[in-house]
Amino acid sequence: MKTPTFFFLALLLVAASTLRAQPDDTIKLKASYFEVNDYVEDNEACLICHGETKFIIEDPNSGRSKHELMYSERSIDRDAFYSSVHNAFSCNDCHSYDYSVFPHSIETRVEEQLLCMDCHGYDETFAQYHFESIEMEFAESIHNMEEFTCWKCHDPHSYKAFMRNAEDLEEAILYDNNMCLNCHANFDRFTLLTEREEIVVVDSHDWLPNQASHFANVRCIECHTEVNDSILIAHKILAKSEAVKNCTECHSRDSRLMHTLYKFESLEQRKGGFVNGIMINNSYVIGANQNVWLNRLSLLVFGMTLLVIGFHTYLRIKKQKKS
Amino acid sequence: MATKKLYLYPIWIRLWHVINALLFLLLILTGISLHYASADSSFIPFEISVGIHNICAIILTINYGVFIIGNVITNNGMYYQKWRKNLWPKLWKQFQFYAFGIFKGEPHPFPITKKQKFNPLQKISYVMVMYLGMPLIIVSGIGLMFPDKISNTIFNISGLLFYDVLHVIVGFVLSLFLVIHIYTCTLGDKPGTLFKSMINGYHEEH
Numbered sequence: 001m002k003t004p005t006f007f008f009l010a011l012l013l014v015a016a017s018t019l020r021a022q023p024d025d026t027i028k029l030k031a032s033y034f035e036v037n038d039y040v041e042d043n044e045a046c047l048i049c050h051g052e053t054k055f056i057i058e059d060p061n062s063g064r065s066k067h068e069l070m071y072s073e074r075s076i077d078r079d080a081f082y083s084s085v086h087n088a089f090s091c092n093d094c095h096s097y098d099y100s101v102f103p104h105s106i107e108t109r110v111e112e113q114l115l116c117m118d119c120h121g122y123d124e125t126f127a128q129y130h131f132e133s134i135e136m137e138f139a140e141s142i143h144n145m146e147e148f149t150c151w152k153c154h155d156p157h158s159y160k161a162f163m164r165n166a167e168d169l170e171e172a173i174l175y176d177n178n179m180c181l182n183c184h185a186n187f188d189r190f191t192l193l194t195e196r197e198e199i200v201v202v203d204s205h206d207w208l209p210n211q212a213s214h215f216a217n218v219r220c221i222e223c224h225t226e227v228n229d230s231i232l233i234a235h236k237i238l239a240k241s242e243a244v245k246n247c248t249e250c251h252s253r254d255s256r257l258m259h260t261l262y263k264f265e266s267l268e269q270r271k272g273g274f275v276n277g278i279m280i281n282n283s284y285v286i287g288a289n290q291n292v293w294l295n296r297l298s299l300l301v302f303g304m305t306l307l308v309i310g311f312h313t314y315l316r317i318k319k320q321k322k323s
Numbered sequence: 324m325a326t327k328k329l330y331l332y333p334i335w336i337r338l339w340h341v342i343n344a345l346l347f348l349l350l351i352l353t354g355i356s357l358h359y360a361s362a363d364s365s366f367i368p369f370e371i372s373v374g375i376h377n378i379c380a381i382i383l384t385i386n387y388g389v390f391i392i393g394n395v396i397t398n399n400g401m402y403y404q405k406w407r408k409n410l411w412p413k414l415w416k417q418f419q420f421y422a423f424g425i426f427k428g429e430p431h432p433f434p435i436t437k438k439q440k441f442n443p444l445q446k447i448s449y450v451m452v453m454y455l456g457m458p459l460i461i462v463s464g465i466g467l468m469f470p471d472k473i474s475n476t477i478f479n480i481s482g483l484l485f486y487d488v489l490h491v492i493v494g495f496v497l498s499l500f501l502v503i504h505i506y507t508c509t510l511g512d513k514p515g516t517l518f519k520s521m522i523n524g525y526h527e528e529h
Contacts, residue, residue, distance in 0.1 A: 209370075209373060210470055210471070212471050213470040213471050216471075246362065246369075247360070247369035247370055247373070248360045248361060248362045248369045249362055251357075251360045251369055252360045252361045252362045253361065254361070254362060256362075284481055284483035284484040284486075284487045286357055286358070286360070286467075286487065287357055287358065287359070287360030287361075287369070288360075289484070289487070290358060290359070291488070291491075294488075294491065294492070294495075298495045301495075301499065302495075302498075302499065302502075305499060305502060305503065306502070309502070309503075309506045312421075312506075313506075315426055316425070316426070319426045319428075323428070
């Protein structure tokens with residue numbers, strides 16, 4: 001047996017003697033997990049605690065035990081993990097084997113975490129996603145601050161490439177916006193990264209007409225990022241002062257939504273004569289979804305009406321001159 | 324020549340009419356600006372158009388309520404009734420007058436009296452505008468003002484799309500009506516005669 005594996009199993013035995021998860025009657029390990037992951041049982045060494053909302057801590061010397069709540073930030077939903085983009089991973093693919101010691105040492109807890117670029121960067125396999133460009137965008141973003149990593153928005157234990165594979169756009173928008181609201185509507189999390197005063201999203205957007213409709217139908221990043229046609233989702237988050245506040249950026253024929261929210265489907269430009277027709281599958285954007293046929297027909301009818309009026313007026317003037 | 328004067332337009336109708344006319348103009352201008360909005364050069368700035376359009380729409384709705392209530396509690400409602408009786412022959416006769424008779428100096432086929440304020444073409448267009456077009460544009464406009472309250476899908480298409488296309492089409496028809504209405508109002512004895520009637524309340528015939 002190789003040394004690290006032996007070491008890991010030895011530590012696991014120590015850990016197992018001091019803590020255990022809250023017994024539960026529900027079947028935790030679903031068949032679907034095994035279909036996508038070869039390490040389901042290995043991962044249980046971690047999820048036995050981190051996959052639960054509570055666990056029991058025991059002192060083998062005194063025999064005393066105590067229930068503890070699992071800190072929600074450290075709790076991993078098995079369903080979410082095994083349906084995420086990282087569903088095939090073993091915990092130890094990213095986390096140190098040292099975590100098998102409980103309580104986890106401080107050295108382990110502050111160890112350098114792997115980031116997106118460590119696996120996805122400069123790799124032909126992921127070239128189509130342009131992670132390098134995303135990294136460059138992030139470097140120029142207002143989010144580029146100490147301790148702000150990819151994980152702050154993209155939880156690696158549950159992240160889904162929702163937008164890229166969106167079948168239900170509304171659901172994808174909600175998923176994306178919740179990434180922002182996770183901090184911007186949770187002051188405790190917000191204060192982990194900044195000293196700024198609390199932002200009340202509803203109040204700071206009180207200038208926006210039909211606020212609820214906007215929040216449900218577009219992502220925060222539509223207005224709060226710089227458009228970048230070379231990557232799937234813009235990552236250069238702008239300062240508040242640079243956010244889009246001009247309605248016609250979206251509410252016009254050349255709507256920026258076609259370069260952001262609808263860029264994946266922008267090839268389907270017109271549908272039933274509607275400009276930016278892809279939008280009307282889910283919504284209708286005043287100014288952006290003019291119907292070319294109706295526009296032409298209205299101009300034709302209006303023009304003909306003016307012609308008839310002009311001709312009628314001419315005949316009346318002619319008749320008046322005669323009499 | 325003796326002038327025949329008929330008091331046909333009481334003060335409430337004149338006030339309602341002038342308010343309606345101003346609102347129509349503002350709603351058409353801002354509506355066009357919103358429909359053809361552009362990031363570079365909107366006719367009227369988008370947010371200003373939205374503000375004016377919404378305020379005017381609310382006043383228009385209230386004003387429409389005044390019209391309906393006024394027609395119920397006064398005898399003004401009778402001018403909008405029985406519009407289907409002999410409709411097509413009457414419409415044809417009026418059309419012939421506007422198309423030919425007016426140039427030959429023929430008398431109006433349906434002279435204005437206390438009981439008959441509108442000719443058949445006026446009557447059907449006013450009935451359609453006031454009892455079909457106005458409710459449709461008000462209801463669709465309310466739907467667009469409160470997009471969260473409307474159904475997500477109507478007839479298998481987005482509810483917003485349905486309301487908006489309906490609003491735009493009815494808005495266009497009403498705009499067209501306004502243009503024709505203003506023109507036909509120049510067809511009195513003199514071009515300004517009918518406009519004067521709507522100011523002083525008296526219909527004059529020479």
